[in-house]
Amino acid sequence: MNRHRFLSAQTRLLLAMVLVMSCSAYGDVVVFGQVGFTDEQFEQWVFQQYGNSTTARTKLNESLELYTEDVHRSCDLSDSQLRKLRLAGRGDVERFFRRFAEAKEKFQKIRNDQQKVNQIWQDISPLQMQLSSGLFDRDSLLQKSLVNTINRQQFLQYTKLDDERRRFHHESKIKLVITMLDQAAPITAEQRRRLTELLREETSPSRKGGQYEYYAMMYQVAQISEPKLKPILDDVQWQVFNQQLAQMRGMEQWLKQNGMLPNGDEDEDVLLPDEQVAAE
Amino acid sequence: MKSISSNVLSRVRLPVGSVSLFDRFSCPLVITVGLVWSSVGLELVEAGAKKPPVTQEAEVETKDTVEIVVTVQAEAKAIAGAAAPAEVEPAEKKPADAAVKKNEAIAVEAVGEEVKPAEPPRILVRQKAAVVAAGAAVVVEEVGVVIGNILGGIFGGGGQVQAQNGQLDENVLKQFEQQYGRHFDQIVRTELHFIRVVCQPTRQQYESIASDSKSVRTKAVQEFAMIQQGMQRGQTGSDNSDTRRPVVEGLLVSVKRHLSPEQVADYDREVADRNAARKEVAVLVTAAKLDRKLVLNPEQRTQVTQLLNDNWNESWASAPMLMYGGEQFPNLPDPKLMPILTASQKKVWQTVAQRSQTHWGFNVGMIQGIVIGEEQWEGEPDSEPAEATDKESKGAVLKQPVQAAEADAAANREATPAEKESK
Known part of the structure; x- marks a missing residue:
């Protein structure tokens, strides 16, 4: 119980030095600074x-x-x-x-x-x-x-299901963005409904999923013109929303670099299944 | 439980330099923590060595501590099935004496033994067990306080920790206020504005509610500072991360006091809608994350969404987890989820090891750093008219469509209890 009394300050210092040296030697982490x-x-x-x-x-x-x-x-x-x-x-x-x-x-x-x-x-x-x-x-x-x-029939079937999935993810992101804005400056149920409709019309599913999908969606919301967005909100709500959206507008380059937005150098010649169906 | 800084900004990857700096200093940091921990261990050993016998427990000074110790003893006795009256009798009379007697009586009654305080205690096996259990519980409590003191010293800027269980340390409160105070100001400010939008109060009514909001804010800050204190002392994070909730609850009381039942109902309904939307988004986003991870088919997505709805847990709505937690999932009801999945999906899901391991901290939204102006009351004189009749004098400067749509209804509202009283 009283073992600590045998550990003088010098002993503790010595132990610490030994510990530092061991760690340095073992992990090759600290090599002479x-x-x-x-x-x-x-x-x-x-x-x-x-x-x-x-x-x-x-x-x-x-x-x-x-x-x-x-x-x-x-x-x-x-x-x-x-x-x-x-x-x-x-x-x-x-x-x-x-x-x-x-x-x-x-x-x-x-x-x-x-x-x-x-x-x-x-x-x-x-x-x-x-x-x-x-x-x-x-x-x-x-x-x-x-x-x-895959053949055309399979293609259509797959495209239908893939679209459904993308819409599901898109809807979740629309509602997430609105909820985040709602938490910053509460909005009424009616405002929520109108915002949801606007975002469904004005945004599209992200190119990629993952943890930065939210930012990609916020960026899209920030691109919606003021005359469409502002009338849904009152002055104070707009003040809060607009400041958040302004921050997102500055993220374009970062989102492009990380593949969340098209950066213009994609291989446009290749038509994806849904695009091919649409073209037909 | 792994604790992550509550500020959502912390989820953004650290700048390159800081990552490298962390790695540069990580080794010394680990060593320092190790040494501190060693000291903690020594302190604990020392605390154990100096631990007074159980009979001296009554010498503790505060009433609360007496109550805690008494409760611990009574519980220990109840568990062990015996009482040791001579050992729990305080040396001097404290306010908690009555509680001591009551607890002892309950414990004695539970084991069916008659206790005679005048006689020397007969140390039976069960009584010994009770004493050991009570002593162990108190030692655990002391260890908690020692660790709390040290952690409080580390995280609270070296201040003196005053608290025992259930009390808020002033240093923690101060630190919390510094970190989140402005955030709570904004929450109160925006919620008051929301009340104005929804309920259309007169300026006088609004100011009464705004006045009440000060104490609402104080209580909300204290509640979350207490949670933070618990986390700093190694307790698990609370499921309750929504910092707006206590503000809304507090303001609802004030709204009920100052506004008409109709206005109260409007606010109540909007808050319920907001909570429903919050739940809906948490369910949807979690289902989408599961889909991303497990590649669900449409039927599975529907089933998972239903499952999440039916087994809803408030902690799933943690905003940072919804926004950033790509690989992080809440603790979902696996026994119900597994039957929905295919064999391959089950295999992948079983390896998602990070469920419920991370406390995402408080939901501070994205409001920090955003400047919100003062509430404007255009077209209205500073002093409230004797009797408000039209929508302007009701305090609503309705420049926006949503407010305009609600103005007419506001104008026809019944007078509030406060207004009736003033009349």
């Missing part, structure tokens, strides 16, 4: 909740399985079609890990240089974003290969 980062740290930065590349790969493969199952459920794919889709999906996973490998290679060259390590975040951020929004979105090989893999 110079910062060094490990591969594990880099993987942690990129894969965040997944922790490392191995776990991330497993999760992505599981996710691919869910996507192909979903297409199979809606289109009743043949074995050959299913194989092709899985192959395309694996291509998306490999493409992602190629980008990861390139970023990691860059990192390994500069891991001891604090200034340059900061720059590596330019490569990490899009990877994080892609991981968060999912690899099998509209720009994925899997989605694009659908055009050449």
Whole structure:
């Protein structure tokens, strides 16, 4: 019980020094005042909740399985079609890990240089974003290969279900944005209804999902012209809303960089399933 | 439970420099925390060593502490099924004596033993168990206070912690006020404006409610500061993260006092609509997140939405989780969810390990930093007319369509109890 009495101040100091030296030697974290980062740290930065590349790969493969199952459920794919889709999906996973490998290679060259390590975040951020929004979105090989893999009937069936899903997500984001605005400056039920209608008319589903989808929607709301939006609100509500929307207007570049908005350099020649149907 | 800063802005990734700085200092930080923790351990050992025997418990000074200790003892006795009257008798008479006697009587009655305080206590096995349990409970309480003191010192700027259980530390309150005070000002300000929009009060009525709002704000701040204090002391985060709720509840009382039943009903209805919308969005967003994760079919989406509606939990409406929690899910009722999923979906869902592990802090919305002007009463003289008859003198400067639509109804409202009284 009284063991602590044997630990004098000197002993505690000595223990602390030993602890610091052990940590330095073990983790190679502190090397004579110079910062060094490990591969594990880099993987942690990129894969965040997944922790490392191995776990991330497993999760992505599981996710691919869910996507192909979903297409199979809606289109009743043949074995050959299913194989092709899985192959395309694996291509998306490999493409992602190629980008990861390139970023990691860059990192390994500069891991001891604090200034340059900061720059590596330019490569990490899009990877994080892609991981968060999912690899099998509209720009994925899997989605694009659908055009050449399934027949017209399957195509129509899939497009119908995919549209339904996108509308569901879009509706949830519309209501989330209105609720957030409502929390900042409460609005009446009637105002809520009118805002919902306006946002349904004036916004479209995000290109990608994930944790930044909310910002993409807020950005779209910020693009709605004042004569349409302002009459729904009173002066105080407008004052609060407008300040929030003004902040969002400044996020265009960031959203483009992270693929949440079209940045103008997409391959427009490739028609996605729903676009092809619309064109027909 | 992992605690995350309550400010929603904290969910935005740290700037590059700060991330690197954190990593640079993470090792020393860990070591410092380790050393502090070691000190905590030593303090705890010391506390244990110096722990007075249970018979000295009555020497504690405050009434509240006496009550807590007495309660702990009574509960311990009840659990162990025996009473030890000689050991719980305070040395000096305290206000809680009656409670002591009552609790003892209940405990004794529960075990069916007659207690004779004049006789030396017969230490039976059950009585020993009661003493040990009571002692252990008090030690646990002291340990809590020691940890609370140290954490309070760390997080509260080194101030002296005054509180025992159930009391709010002034330092925590001060810190909370500093961090969130302006946010609560804005909430009160916007809610008062909302009352004006919905209920169309006269200026006099409005000012009466605005006057009441000061104490409403104080209580709301104290409530959430208390939650924050609990979290700092290692308690789990509260499910109640909606900082507007206590303000609305408090103002509703004031509205009832100053406005007509019709106006009260209008406000009540709007608040109910708002809460319903809040629930709807939480259900929808959570279902959409599940869909994103598990690739549900339309039928599953409907079933999941229904499931969330039927098993609604207020904590699911945490705004930061809805806005940013891409991979974060609330603690959903798995036994009901699993039967809806396919085998592959079940496999993925079972590996979503972050459910309910994160406390997202208080829902401060996006109001911080936004400037809101004072309430305008255009066209109305400073002093309230003796009798308000038209919509202008009712205090509504209705420049906007929504207000205009509600103006006519406001003009025909019955006089409020306060107005009747003044007449």
